Amino acid sequence: MAEIRNYTLNFGPQHPAAHGVLRLILEINGEVIERADPHIGLLHRGTEKLAESKPYNQSIGYMDRLDYVSMMCNEHAYVMAIETMLELEVPERAKYIRVMFDEITRILNHLMWLGTHALDVGAMSVFLYAFREREKLIDCYEAVSGSRMHATYYRPGGVYRDLPDKMPQYLKNDFRSDKELEAMNENRQGSLLDFIADFAKEFPQSIKQYDDLLTDNRIWKQRLVNIGVVSANRAKQMGFTGPMLRGSGVTWDLRKNQPYAVYDKLDFDIPVGVTGDSYDRYLVRMEEMRQSNSIITQCVEYLQNNPGPVMSDDHKVSPPKRNNMKDDMESLIHHFKLFTEGYSLPEGEVYSAVEHPKGEFGVYLISDGANKPYRVKIRAPGFAHLASMDEMVKGHMLSDVVTIIGTQDIVFGEIDR
């Protein structure tokens, strides 16, 4: 009788379920995975090396491009590292704006994850619904920063500018009637905050829709329950953070345990899973969206009632007012120095971490006192998660690999850096 041997299957890098450019070498026995060897680095752009060659402020844009579905959270970690080293005070309003946008970003990320995860597993419609809501939040990004994705909105010392008083509206064109246009612009009559408040009011219904489509869905449960089970101890061993760790039943969230910005003043809960399988992680992320929505509502309420500065007035790091520059020598010098040379950080090193939608996103910054970082190391949550791929898929079927890639919420921008 012929000997039956394992065979090797190449999965990706060009595969829609590989969530970007993941190349997996799978050793398969029949349909059971014996070993998985992820090959990464196909999207390596040398962000850390690039950041070393530029003044601090010029690298904020690179942070957006790391995890390109949760842009502002990346920026937050980076600017926080700089602020810690400069011992810079951030105005309260700026902190609330940051928290609000961090949570908007979390919803953006989780909607993207939910849509693609469901699509991979075989539910087409959730993807379409998720993108309907994403569109509105991306409009908020655009309203505040002028860019739909790579915002570059956070700055050391605050945020680039205050929230706009007017939410941009859809314009008339040949393809929409006046009536349609009116309906589209109905919730865009007021300020950005009114628009976000309106979104936060509607969003629980949207989550309920996804919930109805998936949570009790027989196929969804068959594909997720008991797939990729990770125990709490193994999760910590493998460096899991965020929903991946909480899915395994560990109550750990930097927003609660090591609060930054204004998270200690807000009221929200941390959902945790029980069994540590893909279904638990799904439930955790769904609940996180509800909690984020509640945080957004709290932030909107504060921001509507508390106007104030959104940027530190230390002009060594923040640009002076354009009007002052016209007749104030010092402002002009500050502006010139800031945009040519930048600012120098004191010598030392700092690690600053935020609770990114995917886990702990950290920036380790070493400065030798120059106007550019000496070393930037980006700690991406997805890197540790993907490293566990071999352990998670071992013994599962080929089709479960797709579920596990989905549940890990892989984005290659941050893993490859």
Next chain:
Amino acid sequence: MEELKEQLVEEFGEKALVEAFGELTLIVESYGIVKTCLKLRDFFGFDTLIDLCGVDYLTYGQSDWDASASSSGFSRARSAQGDEDRHEQRFAVVYHLLSVSKNQRIRVKSYVDEDEPIIKSVTGVWSSADWYEREAFDLMGILFENHNDLRRILTDYGFVGHPLRKDFPMIGEVEMRYDETLGRVVYEKVSIKPNINVPRVIRK
């Protein structure tokens, strides 16, 4: 954190501990790294290795411009710096540990030899070290003894050099194009020139 500090001082001595920006850094000798890490994991409760990275101190404290005011005004020439102001040791491996149970963080730093940058692998202590060590090897050229799969991870198949080292040029060494006659991709020396838009200035 005070309690942790006391315990660490007791265990490793006062000299090994540095506190800055509200963070603790423990500087240890590279030969005992596994023992230290086991101690930190089992007695201090650091159950997660959050991050591991290499640092190259080759050009630490050097600037493109010497911006200090002298009697003849500001010198604006690119200054070549001598060996005397070099950082004592070239390579360091930095571990960021997190204790989920005690909600504490610590940074462990270990310097390794320049000519033979070898350090013992901590994959036996934390599983997450596996890929982080591969990354440090790939980008910084630090070797990890007893790591059972020390392959490159982020750079291309067949890549030469360690890109995050300070003597690796920003523009890279080779560029790639498709050659019609050979019918395959070929590597050639880079044709672009390095360009510094903003010089590096140190202001104290």
